[in-house]
Amino acid sequence: MARVRQERAEITRQAILDGAAIAFDQAGFGGTSLSDVVKHAGVTKGALYFHFQSKEALARTLMDEQFAVSQDVPAIEDPGLQTVIDLTHQMASGLRSNVRIRAGIRLVIEFGSFTSPDPSPYNTWIKTCRSCLTPAQEQGDILPSVDVTDLSTFLVGSFTGLQVTSFVRTGREDLHARVVDLWNYLLPGIVPGPRIPRFDPSGSPACRAELDLQASPVG
Known part of the structure; x- marks a missing residue:
């Protein structure tokens, strides 16, 4: 019986997170009430408070959902520059297809820009990118003159701006194309010339297959 109760409680918790994601994605933190969450989740307000003490607790949990995209990075045997390229496409795909990730990123931007700035x-x-770019530089795939911490900071800021612009202009329909642009413009400035062909701005074959993406045309 205890296991059944735990399973039911987890189903309810996940329903609350799904409902909160829909509400936050549509209206943001300030425009969402707990009544909105309850309506989208199909649960009682008592059930909501059993799992989450406040709207901010819900928001913080959803903000962490984005890191599911990078959860496998520590287990990669030989992370490098292509790992980071693939991560940007995986995040782009998540923003287009996963309401929890969309809501979490919207909340990150709102919290970071308008409420209590949370870096x-x-x-x-930035730390995740640096953990891949540092060994890439050690292997000669990134120019020795490049500061990988600065590069990681630039990438995170650039992706943030790209996805916001893509959302406003096209509903993120062109986000993968804009990510390809980012890498096409960036690679010649950070990678030794002879090594540039080793990296695919549109994602590795495994990444493209996982996300059902097309390779960029050559030339």
């Missing part, structure tokens, strides 16, 4: 989500992504 921790950005710092986490």
Whole structure:
């Protein structure tokens, strides 16, 4: 019986997170009430408060959902520059297809820009990028003159701006294309010339297959 109760409680918790994601994605933090969450989740307000003490607690949980995209990075045996390229496409795909990730990113931007500035989500992504770019530089795939911390910071900021612009202009329909642009413009400035062909701005074959993406045309 205890296991059944735990399973039911987890189903309810996930329903609350799904409902909150829909509400936050549509209206943002300030425009969402707990009544909106309850309506989208199909649960009682008592059930909501059992799992989450406040709207901010819900928001913080959803803000962490984005890191599911990078959860496998520590287990990669030989991370490098292509790993980071693939991550940008995986995040782009998540923003287009996963309402939890969309809501979490919207909340990160709102919290970071308009409420109590919280740099921790950005710092986490910067750390993840740096953990891949440092060995890439050690292997000669990134120019020795490049500061990988600065490069990681630039990438996180650039992706943030790209996805916001893509959302406003096309509903993120062109986000993968804009990510390809980012890498096409960036690679010649950070990678030794002879090594540039090793990296695919449109994602590795495995990444493209996973996300059902097309390779960029050559030339």
